[in-house]
Amino acid sequence: MDQLSDITQHLLRFSPDALIVVDAAGCIRFANHTVTELFGYEPEQLLDKPLETLIPERLRGKHVSHLTGFLSRPGNREMGARIADLFARRADGSEFAAGIRLAPFKIGGTLFVAAAIRDNTERQKINEALIAAREDADRANRAKSRFLATASHDLRQPIQTIRLLNAAMLKISRPDLRELLQQQERAIEGMTRMLNALLDISRLESGAIEPQISNVPLTDVLHQLTTEFESVAQARGIAFRIEPAALVVSTDRTLFYQLLQNLVGNALKYTDQGEVSVLCAPGSSALTITVSDSGIGIPADKLDRIFDEYYQVDTQGAKRMGVGLGLAIVKEVARLLGFSVSITSRVGEGTRATVSIPNQYLMAMPAGADVTSTVEPVGGITRRSRVLLVEDNDGVRLATELFLRFEGFHVESAASAAEAEVLFERFQRGDVIVADYHLDGRNTGLELLTRLRQRIGFEVPGVVLSGDLPSVLRSLRSPVPNCRFLSKPVDTAALLDAIDELSAEAGGTLRSAAGGTG
Numbered sequence: 001m002d003q004l005s006d007i008t009q010h011l012l013r014f015s016p017d018a019l020i021v022v023d024a025a026g027c028i029r030f031a032n033h034t035v036t037e038l039f040g041y042e043p044e045q046l047l048d049k050p051l052e053t054l055i056p057e058r059l060r061g062k063h064v065s066h067l068t069g070f071l072s073r074p075g076n077r078e079m080g081a082r083i084a085d086l087f088a089r090r091a092d093g094s095e096f097a098a099g100i101r102l103a104p105f106k107i108g109g110t111l112f113v114a115a116a117i118r119d120n121t122e123r124q125k126i127n128e129a130l131i132a133a134r135e136d137a138d139r140a141n142r143a144k145s146r147f148l149a150t151a152s153h154d155l156r157q158p159i160q161t162i163r164l165l166n167a168a169m170l171k172i173s174r175p176d177l178r179e180l181l182q183q184q185e186r187a188i189e190g191m192t193r194m195l196n197a198l199l200d201i202s203r204l205e206s207g208a209i210e211p212q213i214s215n216v217p218l219t220d221v222l223h224q225l226t227t228e229f230e231s232v233a234q235a236r237g238i239a240f241r242i243e244p245a246a247l248v249v250s251t252d253r254t255l256f257y258q259l260l261q262n263l264v265g266n267a268l269k270y271t272d273q274g275e276v277s278v279l280c281a282p283g284s285s286a287l288t289i290t291v292s293d294s295g296i297g298i299p300a301d302k303l304d305r306i307f308d309e310y311y312q313v314d315t316q317g318a319k320r321m322g323v324g325l326g327l328a329i330v331k332e333v334a335r336l337l338g339f340s341v342s343i344t345s346r347v348g349e350g351t352r353a354t355v356s357i358p359n360q361y362l363m364a365m366p367a368g369a370d371v372t373s374t375v376e377p378v379g380g381i382t383r384r385s386r387v388l389l390v391e392d393n394d395g396v397r398l399a400t401e402l403f404l405r406f407e408g409f410h411v412e413s414a415a416s417a418a419e420a421e422v423l424f425e426r427f428q429r430g431d432v433i434v435a436d437y438h439l440d441g442r443n444t445g446l447e448l449l450t451r452l453r454q455r456i457g458f459e460v461p462g463v464v465l466s467g468d469l470p471s472v473l474r475s476l477r478s479p480v481p482n483c484r485f486l487s488k489p490v491d492t493a494a495l496l497d498a499i500d501e502l503s504a505e506a507g508g509t510l511r512s513a514a515g516g517t518g
């Protein structure tokens, strides 16, 4: 018992932290011996002195309001939200970063506050070094993302040229060369996919993408998925099922589509037989969209890494034409949109990706709205028309011109908006304009198209090509009729389809317009 009392006494006098007790008026009523080590005062020198004695002059005003605040709501707590804010003053006037814990107690109805004080200088230095290191890492990461964004964007023009030239050569080459060119085409497609993924992830990570929110009918997005993936599934003998819900999501259309596109793309890529389905299930707090497949599955010990950048599971050598960025993009997009995504899987049985969209982003589809879709694909048209090509990059212009000529189009090409305005004199109904979006400092391809439309008085069909399609689409205030937007490097089949569809639609317009206007 005596020993315990000795220990208590000793602890009180020489505790690892300096201990002081102040009363409600902020007057020091007790100080232990550790105070001497920390502040350079003997404990007796501090008795009945105001607490301000231990506080740097420049901080005294602030301190009074802290103390008043604390006394109005006393409780055990660490002082100051950030340790960098707290400083104490030694007897010689020097200062040190202090860590202070407070504990109030009452004796006979009188309130006291005990404070344990330690020198936090080292801790603060480490903290500052950590903050600086983190800022450095963030800066380096942003620089990496900017570099990737710029490099992958600039690589698009030459790849576009190679792609178009390859397609043109395929058209004219001897049969024995064709297989080589087809292999080359597959390699170019792989390169294009990789570039697109790199550009997407670097833009997302560098914070360059701000979601543009609009009301997006779920059926539209799911229909777009059908249009993109149905034929892929069919070609691979996989059943493809989509069950929508009559809901509208308040979100960024392009990013939302990109998220689902990556999940469905993966489901088809990693499935050899069976089914891929996209099902919607409204719930009490969120809508869940489940993308399920009956594919190769993901080993349980790899599941927590698949959302990492560049991570690919090498299941029996089954790395299939990816770069390992799809799910990293899914994760970033979900974060931006406020959704959550999780994946469960069983090797040999299949994978299920679940996207949860909180109810706050959902609305019921307005009554009478078209639940099937507003995006209707047009197909099976073979009409060849004249093309007015506007492209300021010489290599891309030449390659596009060659490619379109070999496809049987009559092509007139212009290197600038001004040249296009001159060539436009010879424009006839059924002709189609194919224009680069970033034409020159003063014009976009879309502005040129709008100007030509105003000049001729009808909606001239146009295809606008852009290396940064998501931003172009986001910048549109309303849909542009008779216009298709395609990403660069352009998918040659998509370009042909777009021109054929537009020219056929213009033919239809011509007939009805001729009837209407004489």
Ligand code: ADP
Pocket: 266, 267, 268, 270, 293, 295, 296, 297, 298, 306, 307, 311, 312, 313, 314, 320, 321, 322, 323, 324, 325, 326, 327, 328, 351
């Ligand atoms: P990748 O470009 O390789 O498809 P992702 O980031 O999209 O990259 O996916 C990372 C890895 O997760 C893939 O390489 C693949 O091994 C695995 N994976 C993703 N989705 C599926 C799926 N539906 N079925 C099986 N494996 C999948």
